[in-house]
Amino acid sequence: MSDRAHTLTRLSDTDKVVANPDRDIRGRTVVDRNGDDLGKIHDLLIDTGEEKIRFLRVQHGGILGIGASESFIPVDAVREVTEDRVHVDLASEQVAGAPRYDPELIDQSDYYSDMYHYYGYAPYWTPGYIYPAGMYRI
Numbered sequence: 057m058s059d060r061a062h063t064l065t066r067l068s069d070t071d072k073v074v075a076n077p078d079r080d081i082r083g084r085t086v087v088d089r090n091g092d093d094l095g096k097i098h099d100l101l102i103d104t105g106e107e108k109i110r111f112l113r114v115q116h117g118g119i120l121g122i123g124a125s126e127s128f129i130p131v132d133a134v135r136e137v138t139e140d141r142v143h144v145d146l147a148s149e150q151v152a153g154a155p156r157y158d159p160e161l162i163d164q165s166d167y168y169s170d171m172y173h174y175y176g177y178a179p180y181w182t183p184g185y186i187y188p189a190g191m192y193r194i
Contacts, residue, residue: 064110064168067100072107072194085141086114086129088148097142098126103180107194108187110180111171112142114151127151132177132188146175 067074067082074080086094095116100109111128129144129151136143144151155170172179179185 063103063105064101064164065104066113067102067109067194070102070104072102072104075193079137081112081137081142084137086112087141087143088151089135089143089145090147092148094129094144094148094151095127101128102194108180109191109194110168112144126157127154128157128171129154130172130175130177131191133175134188134191137190150175 082097082099084097086097088094095114097112098115099113101111101113102108103110109131111130112134114127114129115125116127117125129146133144133146134142135145154174155167157167169179180187
């Protein structure tokens, strides 16, 4: 695995911004392939070296954020972005069953690898990987 897998950080933890504020998808509702609500994009995990979004950090459940849980969805699953929604090519059951994130992980590269494998996408650090068309740069 390349060292590039170790450079992901939350956009909110950096001084970086989405180049075009109209294209900042944080706060938008994520819907599955059937149009069912999966939650809201709470943050983005970005590759600081390449300045690209790698995962959506989606918060769901709870009331006013209390008791809410989070899921990470690879940006590769995004199929359409509208003014208020981000459509992903996944089923809600698949997102609900994804490996849970543990903020205490020291080496997160295995977690990211497991996430790509679980969702069936090639990790961004593999040879021949192509960044999804239409996704935004930081």
